Amino acid sequence: MKKLSVIIFIIMIIAVIxxxxxxxxxxxxxxxxxxxxxxxxxxxxxxxxSAHLGDSYWDEIIxxxxxxxxxxxxxxxxxxxxxxxxxxxxxxIDVAIASNVDGILLVGLDDExxxxxxxxxxxxxxxxxxxxxxxxxxxxxxxxxTNHYQSGVYVASIIKKLHHPSEKIGVIRGDQxxxxxxxxxxxxxxxLSTTKHQIYQYQSKRQYPTIEAQTNGLLNQYPDxxxxxxxxINTEDKAxxxxxxxxxxxxxxxxxxDDTKRTRNLxxxxxxxxxxxxxxxxxxxxxxxxxxxxxxxxxxPLPNHIxxxxxxxxxxxxx
Amino acid sequence: xxxxxxxxxxxxxxxxxxxxxxxxxxxxxxxxxxKKYKEIVENYLLINNISTLSSQSYESLSTLLNDxxxxxxxxxxxxxxxxxxxxxxxxxxxxxxxxxxxTNYKNLVKNQVEAMELTLxxxxxxxxxxxxxxxxxxxxxxxxxxxxxxxxxxxxxxNQEKLYVTMMNMSENLRRLGIWTLILVFYLSLLFSYxxxxxxxxxxxxxxxxVKEISxxxxxxxxxxxxxxxxxxxxxxxxxxxxRGNIKQYIAEIKNxxxxxxxxxxxxxLLKESELNRLQHQINPHFLFNTLNMLSKKAYLEGANExxxxxxxxxSVLRYNLNSYSRTVQLxxxxxxxxxxxxxxxxxxxxxxxxxxxxxxTNETIKIPCFILQPLVENSFTHGIEPRENGGYxxxxxxxxxxxxxxxxxxxxxxxxxxxxxxxxxxxxxxxGETTGIGLSNVRKRLELHxxxxxxxSITSIHGIGTHxxxxxxxxxxx
Numbered sequence: 001m002k003k004l005s006v007i008i009f010i011i012m013i014i015a016v017i018x019x020x021x022x023x024x025x026x027x028x029x030x031x032x033x034x035x036x037x038x039x040x041x042x043x044x045x046x047x048x049x050s051a052h053l054g055d056s057y058w059d060e061i062i063x064x065x066x067x068x069x070x071x072x073x074x075x076x077x078x079x080x081x082x083x084x085x086x087x088x089x090x091x092x093i094d095v096a097i098a099s100n101v102d103g104i105l106l107v108g109l110d111d112e113x114x115x116x117x118x119x120x121x122x123x124x125x126x127x128x129x130x131x132x133x134x135x136x137x138x139x140x141x142x143x144x145x146t147n148h149y150q151s152g153v154y155v156a157s158i159i160k161k162l163h164h165p166s167e168k169i170g171v172i173r174g175d176q177x178x179x180x181x182x183x184x185x186x187x188x189x190x191x192l193s194t195t196k197h198q199i200y201q202y203q204s205k206r207q208y209p210t211i212e213a214q215t216n217g218l219l220n221q222y223p224d225x226x227x228x229x230x231x232x233i234n235t236e237d238k239a240x241x242x243x244x245x246x247x248x249x250x251x252x253x254x255x256x257x258d259d260t261k262r263t264r265n266l267x268x269x270x271x272x273x274x275x276x277x278x279x280x281x282x283x284x285x286x287x288x289x290x291x292x293x294x295x296x297x298x299x300x301p302l303p304n305h306i307x308x309x310x311x312x313x314x315x316x317x318x319x
Numbered sequence: 320x321x322x323x324x325x326x327x328x329x330x331x332x333x334x335x336x337x338x339x340x341x342x343x344x345x346x347x348x349x350x351x352x353x354k355k356y357k358e359i360v361e362n363y364l365l366i367n368n369i370s371t372l373s374s375q376s377y378e379s380l381s382t383l384l385n386d387x388x389x390x391x392x393x394x395x396x397x398x399x400x401x402x403x404x405x406x407x408x409x410x411x412x413x414x415x416x417x418x419x420x421x422t423n424y425k426n427l428v429k430n431q432v433e434a435m436e437l438t439l440x441x442x443x444x445x446x447x448x449x450x451x452x453x454x455x456x457x458x459x460x461x462x463x464x465x466x467x468x469x470x471x472x473x474x475x476x477x478n479q480e481k482l483y484v485t486m487m488n489m490s491e492n493l494r495r496l497g498i499w500t501l502i503l504v505f506y507l508s509l510l511f512s513y514x515x516x517x518x519x520x521x522x523x524x525x526x527x528x529x530v531k532e533i534s535x536x537x538x539x540x541x542x543x544x545x546x547x548x549x550x551x552x553x554x555x556x557x558x559x560x561x562x563r564g565n566i567k568q569y570i571a572e573i574k575n576x577x578x579x580x581x582x583x584x585x586x587x588x589l590l591k592e593s594e595l596n597r598l599q600h601q602i603n604p605h606f607l608f609n610t611l612n613m614l615s616k617k618a619y620l621e622g623a624n625e626x627x628x629x630x631x632x633x634x635s636v637l638r639y640n641l642n643s644y645s646r647t648v649q650l651x652x653x654x655x656x657x658x659x660x661x662x663x664x665x666x667x668x669x670x671x672x673x674x675x676x677x678x679x680x681t682n683e684t685i686k687i688p689c690f691i692l693q694p695l696v697e698n699s700f701t702h703g704i705e706p707r708e709n710g711g712y713x714x715x716x717x718x719x720x721x722x723x724x725x726x727x728x729x730x731x732x733x734x735x736x737x738x739x740x741x742x743x744x745x746x747x748x749x750x751x752g753e754t755t756g757i758g759l760s761n762v763r764k765r766l767e768l769h770x771x772x773x774x775x776x777s778i779t780s781i782h783g784i785g786t787h788x789x790x791x792x793x794x795x796x797x798x
Contacts, residue, residue: 005510012506015499019492023348026489030355030482045419075419095467098430098460099423 043073044102044295049092050080051108051133055233057260057280058108061132064284065105072292077101084176086113093117097124103291104128109135110179127294131287132280133180134305141294144287146278147307148180152187155229155255155276156197158312163253165196168225170218172239173201174232175208181231184257188229200225211235215242231257236266255312264313273315279308322550323519330511334504341500345493352486359479362412363472365405369424370468372402373431377461380435384442384454395439399432416478417471424467431460522552526559538567586768589761593690597640604641608634629666632659647769650724651683654717657692661713664700671710672700680719687724687792688769694762695728695788703732703786711785719794726790734782759788766790 048065052058062078069076081088089109096104097120104121106114110133118128118138127141134143159169171188173181192199202209202217209217215238218225230236236256243252255274256263266272290302376398383391406428409421434457441450529542542560611634619627639656661674696713704711716727763776770793780786
């Protein structure tokens with residue numbers, strides 16, 4: 001009898017102590033959370049606007065921006081649009097301006113519409129830096145990224161080295177407007193015009209024909225075309241698919257202007273033969289550094305542009 | 320001494336303490352939670368108010384632009400000021416998660432107000448294009464503020480979800496704590512009551528059975544309680560025990576006293592008996608005494624010496640009777656009386672009685688009760704010798720031993736039959752023959768009373784042979 005009552009007593013003590021200990025554990029969570037002071041009181045608010053959220057190419061730049069930003073008292077807000085919706089992007093920038101942010105990084109915006117809003121930001125004292133794609137007509141502080149015109153020249157020079165002028169070269173662009181692609185083309189054409197290499201584009205009534213249409217059109221027109229240069233989002237995949245409907249990829253050489261996980265994968269699997277490597281990590285890093293330079297008012301004004309390195313990565317298939 | 324009281328007080332205090340601290344804990348935590356909730360709700364309200372005011376002030380601006388009355392202007396200014404004031408209060412809402420968002424939010428409001436002010440200015444100076452531009456800007460920013468409000472809310476909710484969950488958890492734990500504390504206290508009270516009352520009832524029942532023993536007459540069992548505690552019940556039992564001891568003592572004393580009184584009474588009765596008898600037979604002793612003395616002298620003067628001696632003996636016997644009626648006399652006095660008595664007897668019955676006294680004692684001043692020896696001899700004579708035709712002899716031995724005086728009275732009379740023996744010992748003699756009134760039973764009884772022993776007197780008799788009476792008188796008197 002006595003033993004039983006002792007056991008019951010112990011059980012009850014445990015039953016009482018358990019919630020009590022829980023309460024004691026929980027108390028600091030609830031009532032010490034009123035720390036008002038934030039550690040990064042004096043951090044700058046930076047908005048990073050990407051025209052191609054979700055696109056791994058531009059996302060890599062954003063990643064390196066984020067990485068570099070950890071070294072500085074910066075708070076980054078990543079905003080933008082998943083499908084280059086210019087209204088959305090403009091609104092984002094507008095909100096950022098109205099919120100008096102300390103700086104705006106535009107990643108991959110190459111639409112002329114944004115010039116006015118960039119100017120608005122600059123007028124309001126907010127520094128804007130374009131990264132990866134430029135709008136030189138605007139009042140942006142600086143551009144950091146690939147010189148696309150030069151990249152066209154560079155790729156052309158490589159092609160010149162690797163291919164005989166008799167080989168026809170086809171260009172397949174993305175299906176949307178892009179200043180970058182324009183510049184690349186310009187560079188390509190200009191360089192190749194000094195030689196006898198022929199470069200062809202598919203002409204159609206539509207300003208921006210689909211990739212499939214371009215590919216098929218070129219193959220129809222020039223069935224012996226073996227060299228293709230691609231640029232634009234997912235252009236490679238669609239082009240390859242269109243080509244493979246006709247014949248195998250064996251004799252086909254494809255060079256891509258865009259350096260993404262996908263294109264590198266294709267390069268590794270020998271679907272394509274060359275990928276232009278852009279120094280995205282450098283772009284991201286430099287953008288933060290130069291932004292900080294401006295915020296700290298050091299070595300002003302910033303240079304108009306800072307071109308980052310490019311390199312054509314070639315696959316194993318030797319020509 | 321006040322153990323019981325202390326125990327109860329301790330129990331009450333500990334229960335009070337447990338429940339009190341639980342109550343205190345609950346109210347404190349509840350108060351803190353309420354404060355926290357209030358804080359959270361107030362923050363939401365503040366942000367909401369700012370959002371509402373942002374739209375409202377835009378509307379009153381638009382109204383003012385359309386209809387520039389003083390009333391409208393006042394209304395606009397009031398709302399604008401209120402909006403700015405509320406925005407200043409946003410620091411209350413700040414915590415480590417939302418500083419950036421709040422800074423952005425504050426700036427949005429400031430920019431809206433700035434745009435609105437510019438609108439008003441441009442309107443007043445009549446620059447309609449700029450006015451329109453800033454008017455649209457104000458609208459745009461107020462819409463931004465609406466969206467930002469929603470985002471802020473979402474962010475706050477997410478950040479505070481953990482807080483909410485913890486709060487729910489805490490109140491649940493508090494509830495469980497309450498229930499178990501209640502059960503525990505209940506259980507403890509139960510245990511305590513059981514143990515406590517058991518202790519008391521057991522003590523009381525032990526006490527009761529002990530008292531029953533006492534009332535049944537058994538005063539020797541001391542009252543012992545099992546519990547070794549020094550509380551009221553044990554005090555009670557100690558008092559009872561003392562009472563028992565005292566009662567026992569008193570009863571013993573009373574018994575003793577009454578025994579003594581009884582003895583005294585009996586002794587007195589016996590003596591009274593003797594005295595009564597004596598009184599009955601007496602005439603004025605002094606008359607007799609003096610007459611006898613005179614006769615003794617006369618006889619002597621007339622030459623009758625024997626007669627004179629005889630009369631002198633009678634006179635001594637009479638004197639003995641007159642004088643000492645105290646309880647104890649000296650041995651020598653008793654023996655002297657005996658001798659005088661025997662002289663008289665001899666003179667009366669001459670050849671029919673022969674006697675011899677053999678004395679072997681050293682201390683003759685020993686105190687013995689009076690009228691011990693003479694009745695014995697008288698009895699021997701009356702019942703033994705006198706009825707015998709030829710007469711007989713009486714031999715009296717007085718021997719001093721280490722602790723006793725042995726007195727043997729032996730005669731060769733007719734003897735006494737056993738039933739008569741018993742009669743004689745136990746009752747007064749009948750009036751068959753002459754007696755001095757003190758019988759054997761009297762002697763025996765008085766010896767018993769005096770010495771407190773029953774073995775001092777023995778009588779044996781064989782019919783036709785004789786009778787032997789034996790007295791053993793202790794040298795030490797027992798009173």
